[in-house]
Amino acid sequence: MAAHPTDRLGFLLSLRGELAGARIRSALGVAGLPPRHAMTLTHLAPGPTSQRELAIVMRLDPSQLVAILNELEASGLAERRRDPADRRRHIVEITPAGSAALARVDDAVTQAERELFGDLTQAETALLRDLLNRVVVDPADHSCDAD
Template sequence: MAAQEEDAAQAGGPPVDRLGFLLAWHGGITDTLIRKALGATGLTPRQAMTLMHLADGPVTQKALIEWLAVDPSVVVGLLNDLETDGLVRRRRDPGDRRRHIVEITPEGTERLRTTDTALETMERELVADLTDRDVATLRRLLGRLRTSAEDFTCGE
């Protein structure tokens, strides 16, 4: 192990020798920062992501399940909580009564504004040492990572 890597490991810093662990370490810290930023909004990260998705307009419950890539029961619980708080509304699709349409409410839109402000502040602090070009490159590279279940086989 190089001296710099050994110093980082002893100081509790990131595991710099394995990219996967480095991404996980930064992801864990970022998750903590996101949860802290969202603390004032009363939302979980998944609830915030759902409101962000609904800000573009109503979607079917099935589309949310696919977009969040979770079990349908998770989305039902998530929507139940958001609906109880008055942040989203579900209604039957008049064209297909088996389908639910989900939309953000005015209260949800206001909560999303607060959420966006909190996240913007956190993100600015997170990337404070990066240039705008660095941030754009990071976004582009992260977008190219093969992290979906369909892409990743773990040597199967």
């Protein structure tokens, strides 16, 4: 007899992930940003970084990142400039408009998370975060990020 889909942890995580993803995408729509654009701004918020490092941290192909950055620049949310110390390198940073958009994203995502995780205690939320950070998605990558 086959197990019910919610008895299989992978199926349950996939189902809940799809539902959570849809809710977060809806929240991001409030700020008018696709998820990858919002994540890029989140990574840029702490301060300027090289385009290469940003691609590595975000685990994106550099050409994908270029497309995202082109759109963020066109919207005035991020800017790139040549590194004066190494002209081959691009430095990327969030603009004041990008910071304002990120604040809207944070507000919308906070509300979505309240709805998604409202029945969990703080301890349960912390445990869930820890457990999910330990899930190995790429077998070659055992360095689970705690972002």
